[in-house]
Amino acid sequence: MSTLTVSVIQTNLHWEDKQKNLSSIEEKILSITEKTEIVVLPEMFSTGFSMNPQTLAEKMDGPTVSWMKKVAAAKRIILTGSVIIEDNGHFYNRLIWMLPNGQYGYYDKRHLFAYAGEDEKYSPGMKRFIASVKGWKIHLMVCYDLRFPVWARQSSSASGEDKGLEYDLLIYVANWPEKRNHAWKTLLQARAIENQSYVIGVNRVGTDGNDIAYTGDSMIIDPLGEIQWQKTGEEAVHTITLEKEKLNAVRDKFPFWKDADDFSIMP
Secondary structure, eight states: OOEEEEEEEEOBOOTTOHHHHHHHHHHHHHTOOSOOSEEEOOTTTTTOSOSOHHHHOBOTTSHHHHHHHHHHHHHTSEEEEEEEEEETTEEEEEEEEEOTTSOEEEEEOSSOOGGGTHHHHSOOOOOOOEEEETTEEEEEEEGGGGGOHHHHOOOOOSOGGGTTOSOSEEEEEOOOOGGGHHHHHHHHHHHHHHHTSEEEEEOOEEEOTTOOEEEEEEEEEOTTSOEEEEEESSOEEEEEEEEHHHHHHHHHHSOGGGGOOOOOOOO
16 A cells, blocks of 8 residues: 655744745755655745735745755655745735646635734635645645634545545644644644544744744644644654555544535635
């Protein structure tokens, strides 16, 4: 059965300093000695969670996306994380899915964090993005999306043996504050249990320019909701191999997905 090897990078971010962040993160990526296929970075990894897109936003051919292309090609990995992008006159908190050949897909954060004014500075995305790697289907989301389970719910629109099996791995990249880390940890496990999927949440550590503290608590969770790895309060680089055989065994033994309600998401 197929496997998928993923590396997560839990890192401190230098506030609105792209050069320092890219240099620090590149050093961490190059330090990975294990063979890995996907490297996951936090939300807004080049700037921190900034509400200053007028100054920090880049086009898709800007320096941060170009850096992602360079690193993905050099390391022969898929590299993903979100950055501040200006596109057609709008600002987006955009997750980039960069392939080693320079091709990419992207997901614009759907649920904007009004509590911090994100909805006043950025435009919401309207489409989900599910990537495919080696037969694995990977659903990609950003931070606050975690609080909205319908947006992540396995689709019941298919029929027969494929009913409810829209994806195998759900990834959240985040800048999720320490004072709400109980919700972060609980909801990541809930998403794994209700969707019978692997879940990876990658968060930052440190303190940002608004004096908001982050403890990371990046997690890798199996389809039963059991934590396979978690790191709190410090930088970390961790690589894990996920097993499709284990995923299928859970779904076969506990075919709860067959009883799911049919629904559709309207734009």
